Amino acid sequence: MDARPLSLPHISLRVPALGPHGRRRLAVGALLAGLLVATFLIVRESSLVAVRDVSVTGVSGRDSARVRAALTSAAQDMTTLHVDVDALRTAVAPYPIVKDLRVHRDLPHGLRISVIEHVPVAGVSVDGQRMAVAADGTLLRGTSVADLPTLPLRTPPAGDRIPAGQTARIVAVLGAAPVRLRPLVSKVFVGSRGLTLRLSTGTSLYFGTTDRVDAKWAAAARVLADPSSKGATYLDVRLPERPAAGGLEQVAVQQQQTASSGGTAPGESGTPGAVGGPAAGAANPSATPPVTP
Template sequence: MAERLDAPALAEEVEEDEDEERPPLRLSRRGILVLSGLGAAVLGLLGWVLYFSSALDVQTVAIQGLRNDQLTVDEVRAAIGPVQHGPLARVDLDAVQRRVQAIPRVAKAEVWRGWPHTLRVKVIERQPVAAVKDSDGKFTQMDASGVSFATEATAPAGVPVVELQLSAPAQDAISAFPQSALVAAAVKVAAGLPSDVAKGAPSLLVRSYDDIELRLAGGATVRWGSAERTDRKATVLLALLKQKAANYDVSAPDAPAISG
């Protein structure tokens, strides 16, 4: 007896035969050339819009991170100069970063594109940990890394003041311990002071490399010694300050002393 196929099964079999016989779709050489030409034209148009037209020009330079009026937005924009103009895609971000970081008060800068029209610059300002009193009475601000970045007639509020009062032996040994080394040692001490002590803007008197003295806001003095073991000395000083005294000695932090 002949096997009978139902209509759905027969239709499915016919469709499979047609799929097997249907040749794959192939583009002619001319079609490939046309599509390639269109793709190149689209990419060319996009490139022109991005890099050469004024459609995506820089319209705004957004500066963020400024903490006070010592450094202004206008100063940062002036430092960037003509690099900030023209199509955003063509702005040399590395050049902008170098120009901003060349500002003495800037420790670091980050630059990126904010599409479609904004050049964004994030500024990290240097923070003074000490103000070094110069021979002319002005004060040079220095950050924790020992970089001097500003000189003004007065010391900033809440910043320790460093003053060189070299002893005779220190003056004789100036070739071995130049003033720059002495200032660097004092700045290291200032950067390591407990925050509450530093905010009181104590004076750091440098008589020699291993003879640094603090004069606290209340009138008490702290014999610090050298800048070595500053972290340990700061911890010990915090403990000593719980006792009221006229003089504190942390020059030998494992054997501190108070008097007066």
């Protein structure tokens, strides 16, 4: 095959020269654009749009007044056309309860600031002192730890967060709990079945390890919502695909005794037994190793 060089046609692009009127219009356009930018820069820093009305919502607790004051003071140094969100975050950095901020402008002089707070999920005990902690490990000093499960922390934290390790992983498990179940957790410990959460209703949740947390909580919520699990002393979700509710035998005996006497056990309904998995108590307590640091 004869190889020949490929020749392309010559293409010539011509930009028409601007006449005097075209050059004048271009210069006027550039001047107007510059004036508009300069005007905006002047106006955005002027008192015409200065922040005067500051609304702060979403903050509670003993530091709420100080948080509002810090945000209001910082915001009043800004304008609604030039809001420095980083400066607002810096103003509330001394208050660990503040997780983030959402800012909305109300032109010309209003600024609405929504505070997103850290939610305390547990308490940690360091040298006999209890401190609340958020799901991400942030220490919430000054926040009440009443009704929160307490975890021991052997090493005092060097900063504003608990160190990485087993306690931090357990705190993350508590933080992943569904909103309606989290307040029910009264005690947390690592036992023969690994991570165990004791609910105020008397039921123990066997989590085993701290992996697959979302699946385990979903299984626990599903089983606990089933009427036939009422009265269970434990719920094993170490294998979330096969959760098992156990300790229902005593409930069954009470129901049989009540039925033989012609009555109905108060607050009991459904058929006792395992829910969503094998028969009650079928899970092997030693099948899953305990939580490792």
